Amino acid sequence: MTKKEITKEVVCEPPRTRLQSIPIMNCPGCHYGIIIRMICEVIEELGIEDRTIGLGGGGCTGFWTMYFDLDMYGGVHGPGLAIATAIKRVHPDSIVFAAQGDGEMGAIGLGYFMAATLRGEKITTIFLNNACFGTTGGQMAPTTLLGMRTTTTTQGRDPKITGFPFHGAELAASMKGTAYSARMSVHTPANRQKAKKALKTAFEKQIAGVGFSIVEFLSACPVNWHLGPKECLDFIENQMIAEYPLGEFKNVDYIEHLSDG
Amino acid sequence: MAGKVIIDGNEAVGRGALLAGCKHFFGYPITPQNEIAEFFSRELPKIGGVYLQSEGETAAGFMLFGGTLAGARCMTATSSPGFSLMQEAISHMAVTEVPAVIVDVMRLGPGAGTTQQGQTDYRQATKGGGHGAYRSIVLAPYSVQEILDFTQWAFYLAEKYRILVIILTDFILGRMSELVDPKPLNFDHLPEKDWALVGKGKKGGKSKQILSGLMAPGGIPGYFSHQIEKYNRIAETETKYETCLTDDAELLLVAYGSSARSSQDAVDMAREKGIKVGLLRPITLWPFPQKAVKELGARIGNILVVEDSPGELVEDVQASAGDSARVSLLNILARHNPGPQGLIFPERILKEVKSLL
Structure with a gap:
């Protein structure tokens, strides 16, 4: 048997805005790594890394703070969009994004989210929808599907007790101050291409000073869904998208009385 | 008399803050501090600053946190029930050591209490209302002139030590009018805010990551020994009576x-x-x-x-x-x-x- 010689060749460098000193600490099969890379690529392609200030939330996005070679803050659960508002108001020339989880958009942070859209804050929100509270161990979230079992809905989510799933992207689209709202997924290569385009558009709306922009990402949480990574992809395709349709819900280039220029 | 004005204690907060270079105010209406917010809503747009009325005091607290995190001199003012709502943000300000300034125009009693005079928040202000064994500097003016002067002093102390400074007034102090000299005060040179989030392009490409947890070098003992040393230094240097x-x-x-x-x-x-x-x-x-x-x-x-x-x-x-x-x-x-x-x-x-x- 002859040994086959292995040659190593770099085919793709990590994004330069991805801090290499810290490995991604998410669970195997989590989609956050894909989304983090996507954010880095979009920021670099738009040439805004020098003036971007990013926020993680509480829970798993709290660690996002350490992944980016950008000015970053994270670790507080809920008021991310109030903090982002102030940073943007203090530095109007900066580009501000906030990564927010299910509770931060639909529960503890719902008020901050609605108020930021009401004011048409020129910030970009990255909403990670994984249908549960991940960091705390898989409790029900506002986004949990009906009938879905979690550690606090062990018989499945019953709308008589806990109401209905939270549709952040549609809600944002209904607000006058929103320039762009989309829901995307990264569970297939084709969807990743669409999601990156949507994320880029969301940042472009902020750069142009149009209004509030948001991309909701459906994202797998294998540990708390009790599914393998591949089964998670099927769950997104067959269950999540049925409740949370993908697509753009709002895309405007000018909002009267609000947009720059 | 030259240059002196008759103003109330709440307006003195605003005038003091402008003299200190504060250009941003985040707040929510509550009696008896409304004259402070109204002053800033009137005056800040004239100097290119921001007055932003938030969706509540929890948001105002976090907006103050965000603006301060971004290196700006900004402040909020509230009264007792609103100050309670800000405790979460205050705790995050403490762990990240941002130099914020809050005016608490006390009103009486727990809950909604009354909208009028009282000094029932001494313990809350001085012992901390939030979690995590932090300290805030608490200044207690007793005249309109002192409110004006202490507001300037508060920004200096906050930035000197990277700590929250609370100016504790009340209904009487906020609403009474006195003759004051609205003069700017001079303080020592302050350190550069090299920790602030301003976008790395403004800092020679060097980015900064700030976490709202105990991430100091040296772990948990590192964090608390730094805090203890700082609080001891403040007690030795800044105690005033x-x-x-x-x-x-x-x-x-x-x-x-x-x-x-x-x-x-x-x-x-x-x-x-x-x-x-x-x-x-x-x-x-x-x-x-x-x-x-x-x-x-x-x-x-x-x-x-x-x-x-x-x-x-x-x-x-x-x-x-x-x-x-x-x-x-x-x-x-x-x-x-x-x-x-x-x-x-x-x-x-x-x-x-x-x-x-």
């Missing part, structure tokens, strides 16, 4: 803020009658002037605490004086009227003084 006629005093009044004004009058009335009374007025409620209370208490032996509260300041006075002095309390039950307009008048304080001598 004022004394009046204590040299020959046979009884020492201890009071802060509006109660110190009544107490000052009581001292004057007592002295006219030849009664030897002095006053110690803590100006920093934290750090508390423990040493001064202890020394004067030991020498005079007889202390009367006057506060418009069931008794909060008295706990710090007792802890400082120890066994060296008898500590009595004239509290909210000594008000002249059972309604929300009730006050502890100087005459009532004088009566108490006579009964103790």
Whole structure:
């Protein structure tokens, strides 16, 4: 048997805005790594890394703070969009994004989210929808599907007790101050291409000073869904998208009385 | 008289902040601090600043946090129920060591309480209302001039130590008008805000990551030893109080803020009658002037605490004086009227003084 010689060749460098000193600490099969890379690529392609200030939330996005070679803050659960508002108001020339989880958009942070859209804050929100509270161990979230079992809905989510799933992207689209709202997924290569385009558009709306922009990402949480990574992809395709349709819900280039220029 | 103006205590906050270079205010209406927010909404747009009315005090607290995190001089003002709502943000400010300034124009009582006079938030302001064993500097002005001056001083202290500074006034101080000299104060040089999130392009491409957890070098002992060292340094350097006629005093009044004004009058009335009374007025409620209370208490032996509260300041006075002095309390039950307009008048304080001598 002859040994086959292995040659190593770099085919793709990590994004330069991805801090290499810290490995991604998410669970195997989590989609956050894909989304983090996507954010880095979009920021670099738009040439805004020098003036971007990013926020993680509480829970798993709290660690996002350490992944980016950008000015970053994270670790507080809920008021991310109030903090982002102030940073943007203090530095109007900066580009501000906030990564927010299910509770931060639909529960503890719902008020901050609605108020930021009401004011048409020129910030970009990255909403990670994984249908549960991940960091705390898989409790029900506002986004949990009906009938879905979690550690606090062990018989499945019953709308008589806990109401209905939270549709952040549609809600944002209904607000006058929103320039762009989309829901995307990264569970297939084709969807990743669409999601990156949507994320880029969301940042472009902020750069142009149009209004509030948001991309909701459906994202797998294998540990708390009790599914393998591949089964998670099927769950997104067959269950999540049925409740949370993908697509753009709002895309405007000018909002009267609000947009720059 | 030249340049002097007659303004109320709430407007003095605004004027002091503008003199200190504060250009951003985040807040939510609440009585009795509304004149502060109205002042900023009127004045900040003229200088290219931002007045932003938030969706509540929790948001105002976090907006103040965000603006300060981004390196700007900004502030908020509120009153007791709103200050309670800001405790979460305050705790995050403490762990990230952002130099924020908050004015709490106290009103009376727990819950909605009343919208009027009271000093029932001493413990909340000085012991921290949020979680995590942090400290905030608490300044207690007792005149409109001091409100104007202390607002400027607050920004200096906040940035010198990277700590939250609370200016604790109340209904009376906020709504009473006095002649003041609106002069800018000069302070020492302050350190560069190299920690602030401004976008790495403004810092030679060097990015900064700030976490709202105990991420200091050295782990948990590293974080807390840094905090302990900082709080000790502040206590040694910044403790401030004022004394009046204590040299020959046979009884020492201890009071802060509006109660110190009544107490000052009581001292004057007592002295006219030849009664030897002095006053110690803590100006920093934290750090508390423990040493001064202890020394004067030991020498005079007889202390009367006057506060418009069931008794909060008295706990710090007792802890400082120890066994060296008898500590009595004239509290909210000594008000002249059972309604929300009730006050502890100087005459009532004088009566108490006579009964103790």
